[in-house]
Each structure stands twice: as C-alpha cells, then as structure tokens.
Amino acid sequence: MNGKIWLIGLGPGHPECITPQALSAIAVSRIVIGQPEATRLVYTYLASKEVITSALSPVERSALATARATEGHQVGILSIGHPGIYAIASTLLAYLRRRRLKVEVEIIPGMTLADYAAARLGSPLGGDFAVISLADRASRWAAILNRAEKALEADLILVIYNPLGKLGQRRIKIIMDRARALRGATTPIGLLTGAATPSEEIVVTTLEWLELDDIKVDTLVIVGDSKTRLYGKKMVALRPYSSRLGY
C-alpha cells in the first residue's frame, strides 16, 4: 500500500460530534499525530498505533507526516475542528508544494468552531457572513483590520476566531469600537468560550453592553448584521426573505 496522509477533523471536542468518516480514517492510520487534546478525545481508537503527541509546530507535523508517508505508511494528523479552517491543511499542502513532493493527501472535514458556536447561540449565521482570525502570526494587522472594516461596511455578519492571540485585548478592542461605530451599539453579539468543555460559557448581548473581559483566548465571537435581533438568550439573524414567499 502506498503511503498517504489523512488530515482528520474531529469537530469541536465532543465525542458525539465525531463523524464515522473521521473514525474510519483513524482506523486506517498506522501512525497518528496530534496535540494532546485531540488524541485524548479519541484515545480508545488509538490502541496499537504509533501515536505522536509531542509539541510540534504545524510545519514540523507536516514534515514528520510526509517523511512517514513517503516510507509507505498511512499517517493521520488529528485536528480539533476542521483541518482546512485555521488549522493544518494549508501548512501541509504548502509544504508539499514548495518541495514539489507528490504525497496522497485526503482531508476529512469536521465541524469548525463557527458551526458549533452558531448552533449554541441561536441562528446568528442566518445570512451572509465573514470569518476572520486575529491570531498574531497572521497577516499584518492593517490587513486584518481592513478585512474586518470591509465586512462591517458590507453588512456581513462577522465571525472572529482567536480574538486575543498573544497580544491580548488591543486588537479585538479596536474591532469592537469599529463595530459600534459602523454597525450600531444595539447590534447583537455572541460569545462562545471553552467550546465543548465542561466550562463552556455563552454570552449573548449587544455591542453597548459588551464587557471586553468576557472575550477570552478561546472565545469565538459573532457580531450580528443589521438584521440580527435577540430573542431570549438567542441571536436571530432575520432573513431578508419575504414571509409571504414562505421564507
């Protein structure tokens, strides 16, 4: 059997959100690479496999998986969430592309954090939306801020991953100030912190009542658009459809 790399998305971290497809990919993998929170989630499926959980950067994980796959092994790299959304897929494919290596790669999708948070916060993604990450190592801050501002100007619902990164509140504060200015203080905003953990917390409020300290490093932020309303503790992105059309 030729070697192959499986990038396996496990979803938000609840066992009941793991797909049969992901478990099949794990079953096929002889070697499994993943951070401890990922391998812990599926440890019962890892017996008799070589499991590597040491702290490796995405490039190091890609290099290791490539080396083992090139030897002919089936190698699985586990991701919480979806491997292709703020995770390892681009790193691995860029690694292979840069070196012109031909290794078979299959990506097993999982629910990304925005999918999970959307379901917990009501229906905040009921319209068009933009997704950005404030992770510090990403593009220059000017580019990130420009994307956030354009999304706010375009009346897109705005999803923000990694709101603190390693620089703390500075960036998210600027974006929240822009949101208040461009979209209005009464705009609903939802925060999901500690997704799929026992300490998971949900905050649904409006921009004027937002407490910046409620945004933690593992918070997913969703800023509503101009048609988003609150109902109880839920965000409802009203759809611009005509109700006489049945929508």
Add this chain to the structure above:
Amino acid sequence: MNGKIWLIGLGPGHPECITPQALSAIAVSRIVIGQPEATRLVYTYLASKEVITSALSPVERSALATARATEGHQVGILSIGHPGIYAIASTLLAYLRRRRLKVEVEIIPGMTLADYAAARLGSPLGGDFAVISLADRASRWAAILNRAEKALEADLILVIYNPLGKLGQRRIKIIMDRARALRGATTPIGLLTGAATPSEEIVVTTLEWLELDDIKVDTLVIVGDSKTRLYGKKMVALRPYSSRLGY
C-alpha cells in the same frame, strides 16, 4: 415531557458524515419533518416515527413543528448541512419571536456545504473568508453584489452558495467578472457540484479559464484570495505566517 423542537443538521449527504449527536436527536424525536433527500438519508432511524416529507416552505415547517411541540411532542426538523447556515434555523426562531412563543429549541450542528467542499478542493479556506448566497429570494441584488465586491476588495476568500438560484447565470457572471477585475485572472477558483452524490464533480481552475457553464444550481463556488495557489488539482490558500515561526 415538555415539547421541544430539534433542528438536526445531517451534513452534506454522506451517511458517514452524520454525527452521533444528530442520530440521538432523531432517536428522541417522535415526529420528524424533512425534505425527501434528508429523510431518505436516515430512513433506517425513522421506523415507528411520524414522518412528514410533503413539500412545505420553511415557514410552514416551522408552524407545523411549533404546533406539534406545543402539544408536548419532541419534533425533529432535518436539514442537509447545518440548520443555521442558509437553512431553517433563522426562519423558525423568527417565527417564534414574531409570535412571542416560548418553545424549547435545540440546534444540532452539521457540516455545512462549505466545510465539505473545502476538504474536497484542497485547502481553499486556509485564510479569512466570506460566505454569500445568490439565492434569488435573498436581499436585493445590490446588497449581495456590494457584499461580494467588499469581500473581493478586502482580499477575503469568497465562498458562494446557490450561484444560480432561479435567475440563471446572470448574477454569478457579474460576480465572476468583478472577481477577474478586482483579484486577477490567474486567481484560483474551485467548484464542487453535486456534493455527496454519485455524480459529484470537482473543477479547480483559474478565473481566466473558468467555464461559466460548469457552475450549476447545486455548485458551491470558492474564489481564492491573493495568496491562493494551485498544486496539482488542489487549491492551497497560502498562509501569511512566517515559515520560520513553524507555521
């Protein structure tokens, strides 16, 4: 037991992408409402349940589910994909909100089409992205086009659901022309048609080589950003991280 509505996301249409959580919600539901493609997908789990598959609009499905839940039943509404992303969740919550009805609602997330397509096309969502729908009943065309243009100007990867709607190619052609002008003819673009069906088709090309006829009513379109490249038949959204940081 009080009544409750479960909005159950089944993912793209492959049985192996259905989560245990979704199956649990189906198991609990006494009444299951869904379009034929959804009920067909899980028919083995529907024995002894009241199953309603007649052609109903989202508002009609919401009204029916609300009526039955108010009688005390556990009612499941099935969605292909994710109930909160271009699906029924906002319709139902808006329905309840408008009438000030208090019904317990739980949303079970599933993989949305963009998650599935991203995994099939390589790593096209490796950076910040925007998601829009060209469905005809949505907001005024001017608003949709404005969102698409702002996304293109902001160098966001652009995901397009429902590219044809009922008006055909007119709208998507305009957006593709804008993309060529604002982003460049060599920008990679990926099309996934017939997701999770035996006739699933993938096209990965560049804007200048795009054949508009390859975009069908059930195509999911992903337009790369300025850092998206091709590798073989895969889209790779290069991450702006510094490789010396290990990303």
